[in-house]
Amino acid sequence: MSIWEYANPVRFLALSAKVQPFAWAAAAIGILVGLLWGFFGTPDDFRQGSTVKIIYLHVPAAWIAINAWIMMLLASLVWLVRRHHVSALAAKAAAPVGLVMTVIGLLTGAIWGQPMWGTWWAWDPRLTSFLILFLFYLGYIALWEAVEDPDTAADLTSVLCLVGSVFALLSRYAVLFWSQGLHQGASLSLDKEENISNVFWLPLIISIAGFTLLFLALVLYRTGTEISLRRARAISARLEPRG
Amino acid sequence: MMPELGKYAFEVLSAYGLSLLLIVALLAVTLRRGRRARAALRQIEAEARPDGKS
Numbered sequence: 001m002s003i004w005e006y007a008n009p010v011r012f013l014a015l016s017a018k019v020q021p022f023a024w025a026a027a028a029i030g031i032l033v034g035l036l037w038g039f040f041g042t043p044d045d046f047r048q049g050s051t052v053k054i055i056y057l058h059v060p061a062a063w064i065a066i067n068a069w070i071m072m073l074l075a076s077l078v079w080l081v082r083r084h085h086v087s088a089l090a091a092k093a094a095a096p097v098g099l100v101m102t103v104i105g106l107l108t109g110a111i112w113g114q115p116m117w118g119t120w121w122a123w124d125p126r127l128t129s130f131l132i133l134f135l136f137y138l139g140y141i142a143l144w145e146a147v148e149d150p151d152t153a154a155d156l157t158s159v160l161c162l163v164g165s166v167f168a169l170l171s172r173y174a175v176l177f178w179s180q181g182l183h184q185g186a187s188l189s190l191d192k193e194e195n196i197s198n199v200f201w202l203p204l205i206i207s208i209a210g211f212t213l214l215f216l217a218l219v220l221y222r223t224g225t226e227i228s229l230r231r232a233r234a235i236s237a238r239l240e241p242r243g
Numbered sequence: 244m245m246p247e248l249g250k251y252a253f254e255v256l257s258a259y260g261l262s263l264l265l266i267v268a269l270l271a272v273t274l275r276r277g278r279r280a281r282a283a284l285r286q287i288e289a290e291a292r293p294d295g296k297s
Contacts, residue, residue: 050246107261
């Protein structure tokens with residue numbers, strides 16, 4: 001069995017219908033446990049006070065904002081190379097989810113930054129690349145809406161996605177190779193010594209898992225919606241000459 | 244029950260409030276659009292059948 005079998009919309013929808021109930025349920029549990037534990041069950045940070053509780057929203061939202069674009073990049077590459085419609089529609093379906101997560105990342109970052117840095121915003125490399133990523137999300141969604149032919153729209157948005165990937169990667173890695181700026185280093189790392197304190201770590205990981213599963217559930221459902229719309233358009237086009 | 248948020252209560256609560264509002268709005272828009280698209284497809288598939296029955 002090959003992964004390319006799921007390029008067939010019928011097979012994709014059948015698999016999606018099986019996965020979705022688990023994804024929705026696990027997402028709800030993950031987000032509820034992560035946020036409730038983080039909000040009610042963790043202490044204040046000795047320097048940041050209670051604002052540290054914003055981490056359970058800010059980091060998962062930023063994680064999804066960046067990785068949604070990476071997922072869109074992979075789906076766009078599949079479209080450009082193999083011309084599978086489901087992959088183009090999955091990329092389209094993921095964009096609004098990534099946009100909302102980028103907005104949450106920007107808003108919670110500004111709200112967190114104001115008391116800690118004394119400013120809502122700074123032209124710091126990570127913040128600036130994240131803002132540009134937000135603008136790329138807007139451009140990507142606008143381009144899908146602006147081009148009438150769906151295959152042309154998929155081609156153009158795929159190219160835009162390739163260009164925007166530079167800023168998605170910059171958002172992730174800017175803090176590692178640009179030492180200037182206000183934003184702190186990564187909160188989580190494979191190197192245990194770089195991680196945040198254990199008391200914050202577990203609810204944060206659960207919250208990130210919950211947000212990731214929510215992204216999965218939303219993208220599966222939204223891809224199903226895009227497939228339905230496309231099929232309805234195709235049937236309408238077939239009916240028109242008769243009518 | 245409510246944790247003591249101290250002088251940053253407004254910042255923490257507004258971050259949670261705005262984020263949850265945006266997530267709920269995303270879910271609502273997604274589900275509404277999905278239901279409409281699936282209903283429209285069912286209707287057009289019924290119209291496309293030779294007997295026109297759903």
